[in-house]
Amino acid sequence: MPRSVNHVASRARRKKVLNQTRGYFGCRRNVWTVAKNTWEKGLTYAYRDRKNKKRNFRALWIQRINAAARLEDLSYSKLMGLIHKAGIEINRKVLADLAVNNPAAFKAIVDKVKNA
Numbered sequence: 743m744p745r746s747v748n749h750v751a752s753r754a755r756r757k758k759v760l761n762q763t764r765g766y767f768g769c770r771r772n773v774w775t776v777a778k779n780t781w782e783k784g785l786t787y788a789y790r791d792r793k794n795k796k797r798n799f800r801a802l803w804i805q806r807i808n809a810a811a812r813l814e815d816l817s818y819s820k821l822m823g824l825i826h827k828a829g830i831e832i833n834r835k836v837l838a839d840l841a842v843n844n845p846a847a848f849k850a851i852v853d854k855v856k857n858a
Contacts, residue, residue: 803838810841814852821852828858 756774763770763777770780808818816824825832830851840848 800834803834806838806841807834810845810848814849816852824855828855830855
């Protein structure tokens with residue numbers, strides 16, 4: 743009995759990967775074995791960097807809060823300690839946004855925390 747090979751499915755699978763490697767340089771875009779390896783490596787980078795993105799944004803928020811807090815004669819750690827002690831539920835993302843876009847509101851939070 744002759745061997746049956748599903749050429750349609752295998753070609754579609756390769757075509758899908760080659761379409762996803764369209765902007766790559768040289769044979770990374772059109773040679774199947776090289777393109778497949780590059781594509782798989784790209785998926786691992788994408789997975790890793792989705793995690794790193796969260797770390798980087800948190801670090802950015804902390805730097806912004808620290809810079810704004812220093813203008814109010816506080817360090818970041820002292821400000822966050824006072825915020826938690828005062829029972830103010832505000833996350834770093836919102837606090838950093840206030841520090842950059844609405845300094846008056848940030849100053850009001852700092853004043854409230856200092857008085858508490």
